[in-house]
Amino acid sequence: MDAEVSPTDTTGTLPGDLMIWVLIVSELLVFGAALGAFLAVRAGDVGGFLEAQDHLDRTAGALNTIVLLTSGLAAALALRAREAGLRGRARLGLGVAALLGVVFLWVKALEYSAKAAEGIGTDTHPFFTFYYLVTGFHAAHVVAGIVVLGLVAWRDSVANIENATAFWHMVDLVWVLIFPVIYLLR
């Protein structure tokens, strides 16, 4: 942030605006606290949690992990392209990233409707309270991320794309924490 740092040298500086990092740290605190609470409640009822977890679709979760990480890659490549002045390629990358976000939501919606068909709601078991709360809250961030990616594809300054990509990677990162803790942990 100091004037002495040259624009190309990013060591010692944060990419993007200070405020996006305030948001990212806040989000990580919230998701971290939620997963921490999940683990704490689980410790009191491991058997019940394992039984409930068997109702989850792990394949869908794994697929969504691949989808979201690929989307993150597309966003990162878009930023590189924009920095190199390739605005068309940058927009294409952002479009692919957003589209994969939609795929993620589609898979998520299939999961939710399967749960609903089984009669599983938020109060069925504490496991599902957390499941719906944490993955639902995350899905809301995917929706927000798609909107933001669309906005910066339109207003495509390097700074804007940098901020959007930082946010999108946070959404990625959070999913990579949610997936093992909620879907896989035995």
Added chain:
Amino acid sequence: MKYQTQKIAQLYFTVALALFAIQVLGGLLAGWIYVAPNTLSEILPFNIVRMLHTNSLIVWLILGFMGAAYFLLPEEAEREIHSPMLAYVQLAILVFGTLGVVVTYVFNLFEGNWLLGKEGREFLEQPLWVKIGIVVAALIFLYNVTMTVLQGRKTAITNVLLLGLWGLALLFLFAFYNPENLGLDKMYWWYVVHLWVEGVWELIMASILAYLMLKLTGVDREIVEKWLYVIVATALFSGILGTGHHYYWIGTPGYWQWIGSIFSSLEVIPFFGMMAFAFVMVWKGRRDHPNKAALLWSLGCATLAFFGAGVWGFLHTLHGVNYYTHGTQITAAHGHLAFFGAYVALNLAIFTYAFPILKNRDPYNQVLNMASFWLMAGGMCFMTFVLTFAGTVQTHLQRVMGEGFMDTQDQIEIFYLMRFGAGLAVVIGALVFIYAIFVPRREVISTDATVPAE
């Protein structure tokens, strides 16, 4: 005073201080009723006294915010207030409404009347006609301040202040919606109460504090603004979903317990941010402003808000804890220090800063004012401690051991006696403050030891 229309603030502050006096005297009476429960039980029952105590607090704080806006906006926007006449009309409506409220509460003249009678919803008891008056006054106010800012310079302070004031007025509209279902009633009720004090009021607080820091410490605006944005972002991030900590036991779905616990735990961050901000600005500041009393109130505000709202709030915000402490004296302890630290001290800080300027008495040390700070802050801290002890004992006896409410009350009487003493110190402090603001004309204490004090 650079702009003539800043003078509007003086009348707002004066009315606010008159209500402040009524509020603390009402509090003292309520505190005595805890000690001797039959006091005035026929003429002025406890529920009415409590209503006056809380309602007058809210009204005078809002009058203070509005006065502060009229005081600081001309300097920030670099132009006069759009319409001084409207500002006085607005104040007249609010004063008339307040008097109507007091008369309605005390004499209960229109029991059950849909327009004139009190509505019996804690903090939102105002008769419907007063609520409508409040909205009209708020619209006049928003029109006036928004026009001032739109035609003038826009700064981070004016942006955040206007966002807070608009939020305050818009959220009040939920006071008109009162569903039959008691659970839903409470849900919307918190849209006003919580989203005020743990949402938009924090924006107002941060912007006024930022203005005071700018004036008192002389730190660059750029630095002040960066802090302001971070504080506001964390306040909204934690505060909005933090509303969930009121939804634990009102019939809302169980997931609110986790939403409320997690987000409201983060509500301590903006308050810590404000405290850190105030102290860092003072350390960095180059200016040695003579109004030491305003600086004392500003630092006291940020510190006591952190402890009262932040720490004492966190104390009972997790649903596992709140299951036991809900509605005990722990809540009263938190409520008193939070309101005093965050909003009372903030208002008294801006009054202390503004009055010498409004009355052309600069430079001005206000030693008496500083004494009143220590009386009020000391009294309020003592009250918070004894109520916390009372609440702890109450929680154990009533919620853990299962004793009856009144049996428990008998056993914590000693704390109520001490609370009354603490309240007395606060009232004396408040009266000294009011005297110090209005009466002494000259009072400059030289730091140079060779000059005798005046």
